[in-house]
Amino acid sequence: MAGAPLLELQHISLSFKGVKAVTDISFTVQQGEICALIGPNGAGKSSLLNVINGVYPPDEGMVGFNGNSYRKMQSHQAAVQGIARTFQNIALFKGMSVLDNVLTGRNLKVKSSWLEQTFHIGRAASDIAKQRQKAEEVIDFLRINQWRNSIVGTLPYGLQKRVELGRALASEPRLLLLDEPMAGMNSEEKAEMSGFILDTQRELGTTVVLIEHDIGVVMGLSDHVVVLDYGRKVGDGTPDEVRRNPEVIAAYLGTSH
């Protein structure tokens, strides 16, 4: 994949009260690719995602996004820059409907002021219609139309995961961060979710960074795989390269001495 990288991590280190979560990690993600972060539990995958998304400021290193470098990015700033994400333990607004959840993803696209919205004047009408239409597009895209008015908290787990993806997509992100989008799903649901992720990349041109444990799914889905073990990067390349990397094999299967 050619072109300028959309995301570039430079020597990122992060520790929690002396416990090193991530040590000196660097890699780049090209525009339009699907990049998978894999590694055993506790390898630092989620921490890394949280650094990219601005939840944790790294102790050292820089995050480059879309040509700008950040020492420390606020979550809000990350959203403004076009980084959207889902969470390992679904973080939806459980008391709201599916449609409202997806609509919250349009938060930053709203142009009219609260005064216009309160009195339904000026840009409010066209603005609301536009946000609504975009949300409907996402709902169609993810085929969750029949649950549009259901309260999210009442839906089964697999569907909630899809709604969460929908909320992230509604913001028309440049970079989509997915933290275990297929955790706890059966193979049918996994295939379906993989399909949505591929469609997102192909049809919307969104760059995706995802964390996933199912190696079969990862190898089939990704253009690029980064392997972490104990907070260090042990592999970085195409699925085929990574599969042949002895260090990766060691991390996953253990070495014989």
Next chain:
Amino acid sequence: MEFFLEVLIGGLLAGLMYSLVAIGFVLIYKASGVFNFAQGAMVLFAALTFVSLLERGVPFWGAFAVTLLSMLMLAWAIERMVLRPLVNRPPITLFMATLGLSYIIEGLAQTLWGAQVHGLDLGISDEPFEVAGLLLSQFDLFAAGTAGLLVLALSLLFNKTRVGISLRAVADDQLAALSIGIKLQKVWMIVWAVAGFVGLVAGLLWGARLGVQFSLSLIVLKALPVLIIGGFTSIGGAIVGGLIIGASEKLAEVYLGPVIGGGIENWFPYVLALLFLLVRPAGIFGERAIERV
């Protein structure tokens, strides 16, 4: 029959005065899941500031504007010094913080304006007048109208604008709210400022009725049963809860009073709230928590 209606309507109107206070709680509870004990202190602070400015010769709207400004500054200070450092803490921590806050605000009001009781005249007579053969208080009607307007404005603001949806999002999941670009600080600042404004309106009406004094901050306690009945998360619920409390306590006083002794008004709302807790813990309009197990 006429007497019954008079008591009922008088009770309903008085109940809206409770609703006014309860709305302030609902706003903050909706945005952070915290029962803001300091709401009563904010009502007192607003009323005391307003009346003190008035007594120093500041015209009505000037005093109103300055008081509103001071409530905004208070909201800003609370967000900066209390809420921001306590982000992501459990609600009980925040509740304790508002408990402390309520004493700080009361102390601040006392330091600034002194501790004496002030009379407040809003220029609306409390003389009863007759409508269709019923005696009604002009002041109560005015208060009811104000409450109605306030609810209309708030429901427009919170149902029609993205402020409203941000508010619910923040209350539901702060991390997720951050990830879609909602600024927590901004939402909190807005909510506390609006709660301050509601406190100002409640302070003026209650101050005019009871005099501006420190017991004003105790109307927190009367708002509690209103919230339990109406639900902590619904502005409409605060209104309905207020109406139920107002009407039932007055009717109980008048009709049960002669049978079981007077003073029912003071405890009846709490008994009613207790009954509601048994039957409908989330209140009439409160959001019931959805748990999948």
